[in-house]
Amino acid sequence: EPEVTQTPSHQVTQMGQEVILRCVPISNHLYFYWYRQILGQKVEFLVSFYNNEISEKSEIFDDQFSVERPDGSNFTLKIRSTKLEDSAMYFCASVRDTNTEAFFGQGTRLTVV
Amino acid sequence: RKEVEQDPGPFNVPEGATVAFNCTYSNSASQSFFWYRQDCRKEPKLLMSVYSSGNEDGRFTAQLNRASQYISLLIRDSKLSDSATYLCVVRGQGAQKLVFGQGTRLTINP
Numbered sequence: 001e002p003e004v005t006q007t008p009s010h011q012v013t014q015m016g017q018e019v020i021l022r023c024v025p026i027s028n029h030l031y032f033y034w035y036r037q038i039l040g041q042k043v044e045f046l047v048s049f050y051n052n053e054i055s056e057k058s059e060i061f062d063d064q065f066s067v068e069r070p071d072g073s074n075f076t077l078k079i080r081s082t083k084l085e086d087s088a089m090y091f092c093a094s095v096r097d098t099n100t101e102a103f104f105g106q107g108t109r110l111t112v113v
Numbered sequence: 114r115k116e117v118e119q120d121p122g123p124f125n126v127p128e129g130a131t132v133a134f135n136c137t138y139s140n141s142a143s144q145s146f147f148w149y150r151q152d153c154r155k156e157p158k159l160l161m162s163v164y165s166s167g168n169e170d171g172r173f174t175a176q177l178n179r180a181s182q183y184i185s186l187l188i189r190d191s192k193l194s195d196s197a198t199y200l201c202v203v204r205g206q207g208a209q210k211l212v213f214g215q216g217t218r219l220t221i222n223p
Binding site: 031093102106 | 144
């Protein structure tokens with residue numbers, strides 16, 4: 001069964017450092033998303049991406065965040081200068097077409113120290 | 114008012130019991146509705162989509178009431194493996210973002 005894959009599974013970084021979280025969506029999917037989940041809290045939307053551009057972003061997705069799909073395969077989330085409060089699980093998701101369900105990757109646990 | 118609201122629980126029920134979860138959503142323009150389950154520190158996984166006519170998948174039954182903006186999930190004959198957090202998820206038109214409720218934690222006891 002096709003799946004969304006994310007790397008790394010766990011990343012520890014020092015405050016102020018840049019991190020890049022990587023995702024390989026399901027190959028025939030067209031819409032891509034990043035969500036995050038702080039421990040014990042709900043899953044929160046960060047950004048959606050379609051046709052090589054951001055289609056929607058939340059207020060969480062400020063100037064320190066960026067996304068790109070450089071090679072038509074990987075979908076990356078970059079956090080430029082990490083803060084302690086960026087510590088969370090980051091989930092990538094992809095959707096084949098409108099009104100179908102989203103499939104999630106297994107997540108990257110980011111710990112900022 | 115929260116966009117998607119669920120009873121956070123936790124629910125602790127014996128194996129074999131029937132358990133029901135409720136969810137309300139605030140955006141009347143929402144078009145797609147789902148129940149996902151999430152195991153501890155894992156990704157959300159689709160349990161079932163929810164249709165206006167209601168739908169059933171084995172022991173699971175989902176209902177949608179658009180007028181009341183209310184979604185429900187019923188689990189019959191609960192198994193130990195049903196222990197998880199159940200997430201009510203709503204989406205606007207097309208491939209817009211998913212909006213998650215805070216989840217209802219369920220523990221099935223032997």
